Amino acid sequence: MADQSSPLYLGFDLSTQQLKSLAVNSSLKVEYEVKFDFDIDSRGFNIRKGVLTNETANEVFAPLGLWLQAIDAVLQKLKDDGMDFGRVRGISGAGMQHGSVYWSEKGEQALESLDSSKSLETQLCGAFSHPYSPNWQDASTQKQCDEFDEHLGDEVQLAAITGSKAHHRFTGPQILRFRMKHPEKYEQTSRICLVSSFLASIFLGKIAPLDISDVCGMNLWDIKAGVWHEQLLALTAGSNNTSSLKRKLGAADVPEDGGAFLGNIGSYFVKRYGFDPSCAIAPSTGDNPSTILALPLRPLDAIVSLGTSTTYLMSTPHYKPHPAHHLMNHPTTAGLYMFMLCYKNGGLAREQVRDSLSPPEVSNPWQKFDAVAAASQPLGQSSDPSSPMKLGLFFPRPEIVPNVRAGTWRFVYKPRTSALMAADGTTWNQPEDDVRAIVESQFLSLRLRSRDLVESPSGPNMHLPPQPRRIYLVGGGSRNAAIAKIAGEVLGGYEGVYRLDVGENACALGAAYKAVWAVERRHGESFEELIGGRWKEAEFVEKIAEGYQEGIFERYGVAVEGLDMVEKEVLKGEKNQ
Numbered sequence: 001m002a003d004q005s006s007p008l009y010l011g012f013d014l015s016t017q018q019l020k021s022l023a024v025n026s027s028l029k030v031e032y033e034v035k036f037d038f039d040i041d042s043r044g045f046n047i048r049k050g051v052l053t054n055e056t057a058n059e060v061f062a063p064l065g066l067w068l069q070a071i072d073a074v075l076q077k078l079k080d081d082g083m084d085f086g087r088v089r090g091i092s093g094a095g096m097q098h099g100s101v102y103w104s105e106k107g108e109q110a111l112e113s114l115d116s117s118k119s120l121e122t123q124l125c126g127a128f129s130h131p132y133s134p135n136w137q138d139a140s141t142q143k144q145c146d147e148f149d150e151h152l153g154d155e156v157q158l159a160a161i162t163g164s165k166a167h168h169r170f171t172g173p174q175i176l177r178f179r180m181k182h183p184e185k186y187e188q189t190s191r192i193c194l195v196s197s198f199l200a201s202i203f204l205g206k207i208a209p210l211d212i213s214d215v216c217g218m219n220l221w222d223i224k225a226g227v228w229h230e231q232l233l234a235l236t237a238g239s240n241n242t243s244s245l246k247r248k249l250g251a252a253d254v255p256e257d258g259g260a261f262l263g264n265i266g267s268y269f270v271k272r273y274g275f276d277p278s279c280a281i282a283p284s285t286g287d288n289p290s291t292i293l294a295l296p297l298r299p300l301d302a303i304v305s306l307g308t309s310t311t312y313l314m315s316t317p318h319y320k321p322h323p324a325h326h327l328m329n330h331p332t333t334a335g336l337y338m339f340m341l342c343y344k345n346g347g348l349a350r351e352q353v354r355d356s357l358s359p360p361e362v363s364n365p366w367q368k369f370d371a372v373a374a375a376s377q378p379l380g381q382s383s384d385p386s387s388p389m390k391l392g393l394f395f396p397r398p399e400i401v402p403n404v405r406a407g408t409w410r411f412v413y414k415p416r417t418s419a420l421m422a423a424d425g426t427t428w429n430q431p432e433d434d435v436r437a438i439v440e441s442q443f444l445s446l447r448l449r450s451r452d453l454v455e456s457p458s459g460p461n462m463h464l465p466p467q468p469r470r471i472y473l474v475g476g477g478s479r480n481a482a483i484a485k486i487a488g489e490v491l492g493g494y495e496g497v498y499r500l501d502v503g504e505n506a507c508a509l510g511a512a513y514k515a516v517w518a519v520e521r522r523h524g525e526s527f528e529e530l531i532g533g534r535w536k537e538a539e540f541v542e543k544i545a546e547g548y549q550e551g552i553f554e555r556y557g558v559a560v561e562g563l564d565m566v567e568k569e570v571l572k573g574e575k576n577q
Contacts, residue, residue: 004084008032009519011512012074012093013505014199015287016062016135016308017050019070020505023083024512026520028534033505034077036070043069049308049348051135058139058168058398061132064101068120071202075273085274090515091203091265092282094290094507095195097217098169102130102178103207105190112206116271120202129188130178133195136169136309137344139398144173148219151235155323161229162219163337165323167400169344172219175245176236192248194218196284204281205266209253213338214286216328220249223329223337224319226256258283258332259518259527282518284511288313288340289331291474293510294500295540296532300455300469304446304487305506306477310346312446314339314453324401324449332514332527341449343401343442347477349394353438356431366480369435373482376436378489378552385555389413390428391444391566392437401445402567409570410437413562420565439483443490444556444563451560457494465557467492467548472541473499474506484545490556493547501540 006025013020022033036042038050045066046052053060079085103111107127114123125131134140148166149155155165166173171194179186191207194215200208215221220236222229228251233242246252255262265279285293291305297315305311316339321327330336354369377383380390392410393399399406410423410433454466471493477483478499488497500506517527 004087006087007089007519008083008087009512009515010088010091011508011510011515012091012199012284013287013290013507013511014067014070014093014095014195015050015507016096016137019067019074020508021074021078022505022508022512023078023088024509024516026516026534028513028516028531028540030509032078032081032083033508034074034081036073036077038066038070041070041073042066051137052132060135060137060139060397062099062135064128064131064133065121065125067198068124068202072119072121075269079273085269086276088275088279090280090282090519092511092515092518093196093199093203093284094287094511095197095199095214095284096136097195097214097286097288098136098171098174099133099195100171100174100178101133101193101195101198102128102185102189103191103193104129104188108190108207111201114205114266114268116268120268129185129190130182133198134169134174134178137397138174139168141168141173141177144176145170147176147235148173148232151231158219159321159323161222161224162232163216163223163321163327164219166219168398169400170217170219172232172236179236179238189248191250194286196286200262200281200284203265203269204263205268206263207250208262208281208283209250209255211283211285211289211331212254212256212258213289213329213331215254217286217326223327255283256334258285258330259514259521261518280515280519282515285331285514287507288342289328289338290507290510290514292338293331293513293527293531294474294506295472296528296535298469300457301472302450302468302470302491302493303472303474304491305475306346306473306483307475308347310343310442310446312341312450314450316453332517339453341401341446343399343445344397345395345399346442347475348396349442350438350477350483352396353394353431353434356434370480370482372432372435373439373486376432378436378555379440379559380433380436381555385551385558386416388427389415389559389562390423390433390437391559391562392423392434392441393566393570394434394438394441401449402571404570404574409566411566411569413559413565415558415562418561418565420562420569436486439486440490440556440559441563443487444560447491447556448560448564462494464494464548465492465553467494467553469493470495471497471547473497473544474504476504478504478544481544488545488547489549489552491547492553496543496547497545498541499544501542
């Protein structure tokens with residue numbers, strides 16, 4: 001039984017469809033966890049899957065009042081579960097990356113004078129110059145992305161400096177579009193937060209600085225120099241005088257220490273919920289950086305996050321930027337970088353195929369999907385590995401990698417001749433063939449773009465092709481045995497495929513671990529040292545599928561080349577439109 005007087009540390013995860021929170025003790029054991037589902041639990045918002053959309057302009061955005069309502073609701077759920085907030089010594093959080101929040105001057109004042117007898121939603125709904133935050137699924141900024149890519153010469157130069165080429169969801173292009181579309185609101189904006197610093201600001205009772213890792217998702221931060229890039233700020237601000245935009249960003253203060261003490265919790269939470277006034281607020285980071293904090297990663301380990309988006313994460317000491325992927329500062333450890341591949345069409349695409357098999361209102365809508373996936377052969381082939389492979393792209397929303405419009409494309413690839421042809425009713429059985437193809441296409445894309453980063457394992461009798469040591473699955477899709485099996489077949493992982501025991505809450509878990517480290521570390525003690533010393537692998541992970549399987553892995557290696565051809569064919573068709 002847990003010691004009811006021992007310290008607790010809260011981690012929050014503000015994602016597209018939910019706000020989650022969990023509390024861990026100093027031994028890293030989870031004692032409480034709750035969630036607030038935006039579609040199910042919220043009141044007064046006409047949202048679907050956590051967002052509002054303007055399809056004509058490719059806009060996807062969330063009402064800020066929804067998030068404020070969720071914060072109070074989650075804390076109330078924790079209280080109802082018997083949690084003593086007086087035990088909480090530290091709080092950190094994770095927010096979906098790239099989203100921006102625009103505070104007005106009155107909003108800053110309201111944040112600092114909250115009345116504990118009233119809700120956050122009641123008091124802060126009018127605190128913003130713009131009541132919505134662009135979601136990472138937003139695809140309205142193509143014009144601005146083109147300007148960013150061209151401003152320093154090309155996308156290669158932009159990626160070399162900021163860690164990424166321009167992307168629709170990145171905050172710099174989003175701010176530029178906001179300034180152009182809503183010039184009066186932009187002028188009324190006192191401060192601009194990321195979703196992560198918005199979350200920290202609420203608990204702090206004042207605007208929190210941006211996080212050293214999350215700031216890299218803006219296309220504005222010079223990663224190697226550790227400063228804002230003046231030319232990119234000038235592009236965004238529309239003037240060589242960048243001082244106003246710097247003030248809005250709080251540019252003088254981006255702490256290099258991911259565990260920095262930002263201040264104590266705001267009095268609103270002390271009076272309303274019983275937090276100890278000395279509870280420390282640490283920087284919140286992005287959801288992807290927080291995910292890599294959910295376990296002490298070792299070399300050749302990879303995390304695949306199967307949430308609304310599909311994300312592939314690795315920690316590396318090498319800064320090797322490329323337009324095809326992202327590099328960001330590590331959220332806790334100077335000198336390390338986070339390698340990331342991110343796709344908009346993750347869970348939404350899998351759910352679309354699932355719903356084509358059976359109505360979503362059935363008690364277990366994944367049951368038929370799993371059965372079809374388990375009964376199907378890799379790549380829809382016969383037992384002959386040279387027989388035609390079924391490959392597809394499934395994008396309910398415009399995709400990032402490759403950069404194409406929403407749509408579905410199905411192809412048959414003949415590995416013996418490298419011939420590619422569009423599938424039809426005689427070569428593709430819909431929707432059954434879509435089931436395995438949607439999962440395979442997502443993992444094949446990860447393998448295609450990460451193959452130069454992985455290595456062959458070393459050691460006696462280790463004569464295996466380059467691949468990760470382990471594949472760790474997190475997010476909602478990690479519960480699906482069929483998806484886990486295909487992950488091992490496609491990506492390998494010579495020690496297997498694993499799931500964190502709170503895999504759906506990996507972002508919140510990483511945030512809670514960050515809070516433990518921020519408060520309890522010794523001078524100079526790294527995150528890896530503190531968390532690695534307390535993290536008991538047998539208690540936190542479960543092997544859920546085999547990884548590398550000789551013959552099948554190599555067959556998917558051939559399919560990688562086929563998928564590369566599929567993407568190029570689709571991109572060629574886009575240019576001819």
